[in-house]
Amino acid sequence: TAKEFKGKDSIKLDIVVAADEVYIIRTGIETNFAKTFLLSASQVYDFSKPLIIAVTSGDENTVFCRLYDAVTKVRIRREWNPNADWASIISEIQSRLTGISSSVPLTQEQPTHPQDLRIKQIRTLLDYPLDLVKEYLQFQDVDRPSLLPTNKIDSLVKTMCLAWAADKFDNPNDAQASYQKYVVEAVANSADELPAIRAWMQQVAKAKAGVT
Structure with a gap:
């Protein structure tokens, strides 16, 4: 979604969370929160399993997102890359959510013949x-x-x-x-x-x- 902020279009990222009810976390696509969420979510291959979304503070008014496996409490992380291809990451995550992902998780890599x-x-x-x-x-x-x-x-x-x-x-x-x-x-x-x-x-x- 897009809204005007300080005279500029501010593109928003809507994170839809299915919990006891359906919640929507809306954040600016250029924020560190959105970027850290997308990087972490790009490492998730089965969104049917429960996740924990947490917020951690940074400098001044900056916040970051942390993603955890809700069962093991292990943090899901990916190396920070502020210049990642966000459009491709969003597209890939969306395709996994609809079950048509083109990627194969590393854990399913075929063993050596x-x-x-x-x-x-x-x-x-x-x-x-x-x-x-x-x-x-x-x-x-x-x-x-x-x-x-x-x-x-x-x-x-x-x-x-x-x-x-x-x-x-x-x-x-x-x-x-x-x-x-x-x-x-x-x-x-x-x-x-x-x-x-x-x-x-x-x-x-x-x-x-x-x-x-």
Whole structure:
């Protein structure tokens, strides 16, 4: 809503609160109260749950809004940003209130796919260049390992392992045989892959150093 204040249009923000009755909190859109309310409310994804709206005083005649989860009493907050896109924030909050939000709360983020996690952990263990993994995926026309068939993922794991072993064997065939024995066969016999690779790396390192 808009009203004239000191010769200027003063746009108001109406906060409609459903409690024992319906209440409307009206405040100027440019006030710190409105801005702190909007920033906090932008972090709420389920407005069917009860909230507590509180007022805290600032300097002189300034007041700020604080929002709390009514059940846990935990404050809902977002970093202060006086230059935020208020129109977009209001639109997003309104869409959530009507159940058509385009945003997905971070708490509902999909977990990492097991195959993506598998490649990440093995790549990290082997210190294999991330760029080479990306090149392999691009060559397969995918952007993440979980979109590959299992045999292609197994091939990527083998490639990473043999790249690590390349300078530790005089004959590449020996490296492949070692990988087959200590990793592939171990996994086939129900061993966990990551510990099997780690044990293989230790065995190869000892052999390279001449330790028995």
